[in-house]
Amino acid sequence: MPELVPMPKLGFDMAEGTLVRKVKQDGEAVKKGEVLAEIETDKATVEVEAPASGVVKGWVVDEGQAVPVGALMAIIGAPDEQVDVAALKASAGHAQDGTMAKAAAEEVPQGAAGAAASQAAPQSGAGPAQVEIRPQKQNGKPPAGAGPEIAPAAGGGAPASPIARKMASEAGVDIQQIPGTGPGGRITKKDVEQYLSRPQPAAPVATPAVPTVSSQDQEVPLTRLRQLIARRMTESKQTVPQFYVNTEVDMAAAMELRRQLNSFVPEERKLSVNDLIIKAAALALRDFPNLNASFGGDKVVHKGRVNIGNAVAIEGGLLTVVVKDADQKSLGQIAAEMKAMVGRVRAGKVQGGDIEGSTFSVSNLGMYDVDHFIAIINPPEAAILATGAVKQVPVIKDGAVVPGQRMLATVSADHRVTDGAEAARFLQAVKQYLEEPMRLLL
């Protein structure tokens, strides 16, 4: 049985991906787990590992071609196995719903298709079977922008074997962060073992961009990430009636708590202000289901989990890394996950679980000395929290001017789901958690 390699799904809203580079060529031997190809999703370039050992029998997709998630990309088989790639390509072309035509693969040895394959095979009979690959047309569908723009967040995520779930849970790792290499992308015991044993990538030092001085206008083609941001933000501003509520938060106690906590831990485990904001927002969301929700046409969907997306700036755009179940995680866990995810994002090694499943987002521009800004809601979420820098400001206390530390926070909310008063009460709750920060430790 040949192993069919589909376009993997690496995010809940990923509808298609582009084959950037065939790392293994036709006829080349490949080991299970080796990098087979590089693909580009809307958000990042990702390496695809071979799901099985064998020989690359053929590529069904050309470099630069975009295909829907689940569509057949390549076939791996045993060295002496006869595989009718042409037939598989033909059936892949007809698979409009993006599923692979497995039946065709099983029926290959018989019938007309099988006869065609044996004619195409080299007469010598030795060595790997040669297959003819023709460029594939997209069935008239435009390659970019096809498929649903906003899909409901997938509930279960990638499939994982029970032993893999058990091992991940015992190790305190979110199973969805682990890339699956089993059949159909299943996360197996081996994947967990490999994940747990691999060294954490270090965040590379950002290199400052040097602007090119030129009097000519330059056209810069949009990257897929830029296209996605353009599409999503336009859609958000055009279809979501957003309103904004802001407040000032006294951060003195939070900064003092952070200073104390950080004096106990080594550099790599230190908490950021953002980690406190994530936790405060997550706890507040538990009491405000309308802010942790999606508008569903004739209904509002209150999300069961509180997964906080965090906008992370990268070259050419931004990605949202997601702390799952942030309401139930300790500050230490949140800090560790954020460090790992941001490291991966900046290293270009993002994993599917890092960037999907968020139910509410926070965006913090405090490190750029921003006082205050307003963020655009990231659909299908119902709200986003934007925070500026924690500033030393003069405040009046008991009739005297004393030094204080303040931060401005703005929540943008979907008026179809919630209203000004409720958003204000939510913001009050976030503010209270930050102003009485010992509650974040409970």
Add this chain to the structure above:
Amino acid sequence: MPVMTIREAVSQALWEEMERDPNVIILGEEVGMWGGTYAVTKGFYDHFGAERVRDTPIAEGVIVGAAVGAAMNGLKPVAEIMTINFAFLAMDQIVNHAAKIHSMFGGQFEVPVVIRTTSGGGKQLGATHSQTPDVIFAHFPGLKVVAPATPADAKGLLKSAIRGRDPVLFIEHSTMYQERGEVPADKDFLLPIGKSDVKRPGNDVTIVTYSKMVQITMRAVKQLEAEGIDCEVIDLRSLRPLDLGPVYASFKKTNRAVIVEEGWRSYGVGAEVAARIYEECFDYLDAPIQRVAQKEVPLPYSADLEKSAIPGPADVIAAVKAVV
């Protein structure tokens, strides 16, 4: 340790038990003067006499019915049904009488009968004479169903069956009588019925099987070993009682299982064992459990078709590779 065939091991077990206990008798078609369809009882008639080695008419209901009555009255009959296909003619005597009398009469009677028979295909005997319906009999509480894979197991389990107090269906494989192996010479060599046996330890995949498929599996495992896949092979030895303790222990180590049986897949040994693994070891699963079984057709007469319908080493290898 002496090396002998399964035929010799079964014969030796019967001979020793008849020598030991005058209540042990044999009855069946051609078991006496002819010496048995598979020559297992050759010489018994001359040595033990017509009283204890009885030729019967071709009437399976009579063979088992008489044996059940004899067992209820104190004898230790070993009834022989030429092949398990003919056991259907004695179904009522086996599953309603032998299996149930002890419990239905409040324990007043014991039915210590052993019904020896042969199962399995591969000899071009056609659809009605080549079946492996072992599980049908294992379905009934009250009846023990034993099916050994080696000469030593055949001897030790048959002697335990004869000495035991319960009805036992003892299934020998019709194509394995020439299989050789070491067998303890001890006249009291007994193997307990209801204990699975790890025939080969391994770490990557647990293969659960019994009877002739142990042999087929061992061939497959040798090839897989060359490819670096280390299989643990567990021989069930009896389908009832079904001893899955060693299977669970193995599965918790390997997280993957393949079940190999000669009979059909539907409602088979694989279905039962897989279901129990799912029940007992769910958190240890790393891949869906695979079943290797006979193609779901009446077994063809044609040699090539028959061969392709019965599981062989290639089928086992494919199933193992599907889980690793």
